[in-house]
Amino acid sequence: MSETPLAPSATAGLDAWLSYLEALHPTEIELGLERVQAVAQRLKIQPGKAKVITVAGTNGKGSTVRYLETILRAAGYTTGVYISPHLVDYEERVRVNTQQLDAQQHVEAFQAVEQVRGDTSLTYFEFGTLAAMWLLQQHELDVWILEVGLGGRLDAVNCIAADVGVITSVGIDHVAFLGPHREGIAREKAGIFRPGRAAVIGEPDFPADILAELHQRSIEPARVGVDFNYRRNSDQSTWDYVGRSSVLRGLPLPQLPLPNAATALKALEKLALPVSQQAIKEGLQHARESGRLELRAGNPKVLLDVAHNPHAATFLTQHIQATLPDMPVFAVVGMLQDKDIEGTLAALAPVVTQWFFADLAGPRGAKAERLAQADAAENERPRQTFANVAAAFDAARAAAVEQKRETLVLVCGSFYTVSQIPQTE
Template structure:
């Protein structure tokens, strides 16, 4: 197909996304090729202040906390995050708002005209689209969430003013490696010489410290250069700029909220204590311990690796449980399925395991293999599993949906499309 044929056939967002999915299977990761296309589009040197956020878990929430506080403080902000739940347009936000499908289609066409014979993956194409839209939007700040890793990620074509690593755990081992040191080195690939880097984890591999020293990074690591502590009804944060005391609890993980706050303070942004105290309790993201019903208690959480599942187990412990906990779980086969279910198994009474209908989707049986001491049920179809768990659960029970963005997104669709499954 040539560019003229593309223009004729790719006029809807769906057709473009189908096309990007198709060509992604033919492309190998090579950051130099996306950098070349970005250069043709004059996207490599944004005039805005740029944050790039990496980490195994908590990237999206960290980005969102910064986004909200910056916008409420009068800055114009663009955010690029992934994956999406219900629609691709969720991936790019300007001033907290998504853009129309038409805007995205027009931007894809401009990128297509410039790429010539260079093949791009779905994520590379969407990254260029985000940067192009940000360039046209008169922004003060750009926040880019890394897709996978850092060093070879499409977002890493940009030299960030401040880089952030939320945490380092085992995930995406086929792409990043099998140990925290190797994974950490990949994530540290976003560091830029002489720039600021914020680390939200205390225990980081020594290799990252060596990279930071070699690149003369201004490294600010939790519990060394900045601190936060949790009390019964509030939390405190302090760094070289002073103290923030009696902070209200957030709906997002506290480490992510603290990392976001430190990143803004260290980067020189003027965020008033009034805006911090006023907005922190309101900040939340879909699919992150998202409570969509109370009778029964229905929780949507995208936890898909042992680290995230351990935090989810902690959150479950904080609930005043009166009934049983039903877990509807579907996972990708390249994830640590055993480690993920092991982290949750002591909290779950009944498992409803589903097969995910996608190329990387695990079969329900691949999950039940690790539930030998638990009561479980297998479903080839997620709709049937949802119907059954809704039928079984009583008003005092908890229904947890977890294991993958894909699993949570499909349940979100069922809730929004078929009101018989809607909740109070």
């Protein structure tokens, strides 16, 4: 039986605290709100006067959060954001007015949680979520924007009742925790909705049975395709948002996914804070998220995206077909072994010229050979395997340069994969 780890000293740094969090709980994920709510009450966590937006979904959460943040900031509101996971540094998880907080502030938040949790066991994510909320309440903010980690109903973020709950999409992922069926996954995500509070669904094919259940709970969400919609204009540089009572024309086409921009605008409508069309335009233009449709210019071009399931991979493929057509694509892919590897690679295959599969380290990381075998069952494209992402990336770039034409190196499959690409590349 393992011993309970000792909490870091008062002078310990962020790395020591993160190691402590990793060792504190016997499992990485344990769904349930009882423990988190108990510690939140001891911390006296309350948003106060701040409005709260909670964003759940299989894919699209990060970009929706970023749209909400940049538009609200352009409108003059103060914002606090909590996201997970981080791409490179833990400090990415909390932003106040778009700025990351420093390591010492995170340490102080961890100390605050540790001082009140007593013998209540918390997972890494739960501990970090409580610390993030503690940090947000240290500032007098107008809006908290909270990204759900997994599911919704039993996720630690759901210990706060949101003024506006948002579901971006519903796909198959985290099967071990959420089950293999869209209906069950949608039900878990819909657990963030509360009677009497606003709800927004950006998933166009939301299960009817779950909508009926929400109706029985007196929850009537605004739905894409029913209560709001969007359309790309023929000039390919602008789009229109179409609501039930208003139309916003000539909005700038954003870098991040357009469906999530429309969902964010409906969420802002429901938040009922005044936001001008000029602020919306400015916020859309400034919305950027590392590792989400992140295109780097050069020869070859490099596209980074954390797509790691079939739903996200399908969107990524459609994006490449629409914006970078007829370009040879050299795909650097590393994945976790508990993901739908076959489905994800099949969704990417239509645009891939050559695969460069990479091992991912750690107990959850899949071997490159596993990916190569999964693809070989369906496709005849050339493939190579590498011991790490850096080697695969170097090989893909070299192969792309040899083409003597404009080419694309795509890096995707996991947050871990994209995080291995230097920020300066």
